[in-house]
Amino acid sequence: MTSQRPDTARGFGPPVVELVAADYAYEDGPPVLSAVSFAIHEGRATALLGRNGGGKTTLLRLLSGGLRCAPGQLVLEGSPVRYDRKGLTRLRTTVQLVVQDPDDQLFAASVEQDVSFGPMNLGLPEEEVRARVRDALEALDIAGLRDRPTHLLSYGQRKRAAIAGAVAMRPRVLVLDEPTAGLDPHGQERLLDVLARLRTTGTTIVMATHDVDLALRWADDAAVLTDEGLRTGSVATLLARQELLDAARLRKPWSMAVTEVLTAGGLLPKGAAAPRTPEELARWAAPGHFGPSLAGSGQDPGSGPGPSPNGLPGPAGQRLSDLS
Numbered sequence: 001m002t003s004q005r006p007d008t009a010r011g012f013g014p015p016v017v018e019l020v021a022a023d024y025a026y027e028d029g030p031p032v033l034s035a036v037s038f039a040i041h042e043g044r045a046t047a048l049l050g051r052n053g054g055g056k057t058t059l060l061r062l063l064s065g066g067l068r069c070a071p072g073q074l075v076l077e078g079s080p081v082r083y084d085r086k087g088l089t090r091l092r093t094t095v096q097l098v099v100q101d102p103d104d105q106l107f108a109a110s111v112e113q114d115v116s117f118g119p120m121n122l123g124l125p126e127e128e129v130r131a132r133v134r135d136a137l138e139a140l141d142i143a144g145l146r147d148r149p150t151h152l153l154s155y156g157q158r159k160r161a162a163i164a165g166a167v168a169m170r171p172r173v174l175v176l177d178e179p180t181a182g183l184d185p186h187g188q189e190r191l192l193d194v195l196a197r198l199r200t201t202g203t204t205i206v207m208a209t210h211d212v213d214l215a216l217r218w219a220d221d222a223a224v225l226t227d228e229g230l231r232t233g234s235v236a237t238l239l240a241r242q243e244l245l246d247a248a249r250l251r252k253p254w255s256m257a258v259t260e261v262l263t264a265g266g267l268l269p270k271g272a273a274a275p276r277t278p279e280e281l282a283r284w285a286a287p288g289h290f291g292p293s294l295a296g297s298g299q300d301p302g303s304g305p306g307p308s309p310n311g312l313p314g315p316a317g318q319r320l321s322d323l324s
């Protein structure tokens with residue numbers, strides 16, 4: 001697997017953290033990643049996508065220092081990471097990984113003890129630790145669970161407690177391995193709200209996910225792992241590339257698929273961008289956004305083919321509701 005140099009031509013500043021030409025193989029195993037480069041830029045939300053067993057978790061562990069690439073380099077704020085105590089502490093105060101299974105992360109008796117572990121380990125004053133724990137629990141909406149034994153939490157609550165532990169480290173980059181997996185729809189929405197709030201405070205977020213709809217909705221950038229390497233770019237651009245989706249065993253986001261059908265049917269102008277969020281969909285379908293066609297032209301749908309009354313190609317008078 002090889003990778004292009006990350007796209008630095010998109011006007012971003014230097015990456016906060018960057019893997020450069022990284023190889024990784026587990027002991028006695030085949031190569032999982034070969035010459036993969038992955039740059040994380042300040043303030044961006046990046047979705048990491050790829051097939052099961054494709055190497056996403058491995059890549060996130062390399063990025064956060066839990067694994068060490070060989071050959072290759074992990075570069076933090078312009079300097080190669082040193083894998084000694086001082087170097088790893090510096091890395092972990094900047095980049096925090098939350099693993100997929102919260103039971104692999106939580107180990108203390110209570111939520112408060114678990115969330116305070118990282119800041120205490122940094123040797124911070126008690127008052128600072130307390131403030132960080134309070135802020136992290138509030139950010140994750142679990143202040144009410146502060147004294148709860150971690151083994152009595154629900155799966156969704158354990159996920160939140162695990163993320164709170166990472167947030168309490170106040171990292172610039174939060175790396176989440178499939179954070180929405182196993183959450184019910186309400187839990188997923190709550191988590192996305194939490195991530196949106198974290199982004200407003202300047203946190204850069206990388207999320208591995210199999211959910212292409214979530215990726216299109218949430219991310220600015222995508223990084224797609226295939227056997228050919230890692231492709232990076234804007235999420236809307238990469239998820240529109242069918243050959244890349246096929247190589248990564250992904251499907252097209254539903255809104256892109258619907259947009260393609262509507263465009264092919266002449267109901268949308270060529271090149272219309274797919275809506276990425278429910279709010280965008282509502283604006284997109286409102287009268288006048290693309291001309292009147294999506295909301296209906298007011299013309300009798302049975303009036304047959306003819307010049308489109310709204311200036312768009314396609315059968316006159318056809319409505320979005322006609323497609324169902």
Ligand SMILES: Nc1ncnc2c1ncn2[C@@H]1O[C@H](COP(=O)(O)OP(=O)(O)OP(=O)(O)O)[C@@H](O)[C@H]1O
Binds near residue numbers: 054057058
């Ligand atoms: N600790 C390990 N020891 C040996 N091989 C491992 C280990 N962890 C992962 N692998 C192997 O490395 C490859 C990549 O695994 P990885 O977990 O990084 O993929 P992934 O993209 O995160 O998969 P998924 O989407 O299923 O979570 C797989 O073939 C896996 O079996």
